[in-house]
Amino acid sequence: MNEYDCLKLESQLCFPLYASSRIIIKKYKPLLDKLDLTYTQYIAMMVLWEVKEINVKELGKKLYLDSGTLTPLLKTMENKGYISRVRSTSDERNLNICLTSKGEKLKEEAKKIPLEMGKCINLTPKESLELYKLLYKILDEEI
Amino acid sequence: MNEYDCLKLESQLCFPLYASSRIIIKKYKPLLDKLDLTYTQYIAMMVLWEVKEINVKELGKKLYLDSGTLTPLLKTMENKGYISRVRSTSDERNLNICLTSKGEKLKEEAKKIPLEMGKCINLTPKESLELYKLLYKILDEEI
């Protein structure tokens, strides 16, 4: 043990978080390719499948992403025909994102993805739940 | 409960992994700015502080990154003077990355970062260890 041990990669908590996040997202790729979605587009669609309509600010709050990421992402998704982007009439600073019928239809195909993905993660249901709780303990700090 | 509940953002394990990874990396920024390092550059330096010299292939294996990411990253770090990039003489396909004395000196300043970062994560030591073990259970699957 020496004063530099804390700087070893294996002593970090952030590194396995960062690495496992990227690895799991990579495993989604073949499944999401069928829907013509990237992972970030997929989680944006998840929000829309649930709420049907939301503005960029609120979407960003849910996904922890800002307009610098979302603006080009949403324009791409609009070009694919999955969403529409419409200025709010009551407050034109807000941009409302709505699911199109094509985007709504995608939900049916997406339904099987979570189960398929679950098979890719080598954790028991109990471990997954434990991990879930710990991650949300980190996230819940960020208001 | 309906058949689409599995598609809710809150039902996902990957999403909090992805979000908390990005949030924690963002918290490193003010600390790493002082060292003129990004997070990815920082974890590459961690490996080098430990092993002094490594080739791109081996570094990629440790960080779960490929040459498409590492090549530009390492060129930037070379320009900053923290590392040198030298072709192996025994096998010229390999590129060896070495720590420079400037890069070595940085270790002294970096030493305090892990403790500072620990304060930013709202987990008890026991929870942190539990999270660490679960994440490595995911990573250890990836050979």
Next chain:
DNA sequence: TACAATTTAATTGTATTCAATTTACTTTAA
């Protein structure tokens, strides 16, 4: 009312990520 402060998206610029391909070098096998 005017106008300063605030808020929301968009834009700009830098730095990843990663799949797919290419280039250069090394090893293998006919």
Next chain:
DNA sequence: TTAAAGTAAATTGAATACAATTAAATTGTA
């Protein structure tokens, strides 16, 4: 021994991330 197969890094192109700034709209207040 030399052509084919394999390997390592670099390159290319698309899509994020994110800090910092800008533009447009709204709100608060003197």
